[in-house]
Amino acid sequence: DAGVTQSPTHLIKTRGQQVTLRCSPKSGHDTVSWYQQALGQGPQFIFQYYEEEERQRGNFPDRFSGHQFPNYSSELNVNALLLGDSALYLCASSERTGIGTEAFFGQGTRLTVV
Amino acid sequence: AQSVTQPDIHITVSEGASLELRCNYSYGATPYLFWYVQSPGQGLQLLLKYFSGDTLVQGIKGFEAEFKRSQSSFNLRKPSVHWSDAAEYFCAVDITSGGSYIPTFGRGTSLIVHP
Numbered sequence: 001d002a003g004v005t006q007s008p009t010h011l012i013k014t015r016g017q018q019v020t021l022r023c024s025p026k027s028g029h030d031t032v033s034w035y036q037q038a039l040g041q042g043p044q045f046i047f048q049y050y051e052e053e054e055r056q057r058g059n060f061p062d063r064f065s066g067h068q069f070p071n072y073s074s075e076l077n078v079n080a081l082l083l084g085d086s087a088l089y090l091c092a093s094s095e096r097t098g099i100g101t102e103a104f105f106g107q108g109t110r111l112t113v114v
Numbered sequence: 115a116q117s118v119t120q121p122d123i124h125i126t127v128s129e130g131a132s133l134e135l136r137c138n139y140s141y142g143a144t145p146y147l148f149w150y151v152q153s154p155g156q157g158l159q160l161l162l163k164y165f166s167g168d169t170l171v172q173g174i175k176g177f178e179a180e181f182k183r184s185q186s187s188f189n190l191r192k193p194s195v196h197w198s199d200a201a202e203y204f205c206a207v208d209i210t211s212g213g214s215y216i217p218t219f220g221r222g223t224s225l226i227v228h229p
Contacts (some may be wrong), residue, residue: 040222041221041222042206042219042220043158044219045218056216090158092158101208102160103160103217104160105157105159106157107156108156
């Protein structure tokens with residue numbers, strides 16, 4: 001079992017550009033959540049996808065958008081990048097979320113905006 | 115508001131010494147609590163979780179945590195720390211949001227282990 005895989009591992013972008021990050025969930029998982037982890041902080045919830053729809057969203061602007069494909073993999077898109085978007089972006093997968101559902105995390109994509 | 119607080123940003127211990135990392139939660143109902151560990155450049159790995167029942171929870175890598183409702187705490191402990199335990203530790207609580215449960219994380223505690 002490959003677990004949760006994310007690509008790319010590192011990325012450098014320029015302010016104003018757009019970026020797409022990718023996530024393949026753990027086998028058997030159908031729910032994908034995305035988190036932003038700034039340096040020295042805990043992960044902040046961006047949004048969650050289930051059945052190809054955004055189900056929950058955290059306090060992030062519309063510049064952050066996502067998609068889930070029929071095979072449950074997911075993409076995170078960020079438009080009009082700002083310096084403050086520099087962070088580690090984590091993808092977590094789980095079975096359909098319920099109370100206490102264990103989330104499995106990927107290693108993350110380190111995004112640097114210059 | 116539902117939240118998690120980790121009051122210690124950094125903790126330094128000597129190898130072989132005991133460890134306790136603090137976590138306080140704010141939640142109206144019975145909380146569902148987690149501890150995760152993050153090694154440098156890695157994602158998060160679940161150490162243990164508490165849903166109900168026995169308030170002392172055993173996890174992986176020799177860690178345990180005790181749920182104390184009266185103190186709104188869920189502190190992580192280990193009797194003897196190894197150098198490989200140096201990492202970032204996050205406490206999290208499941209919060210309800212539109213019928214889903216979203217783990218909400220504290221800011222983390224960085225564990226430094228001296229030889």
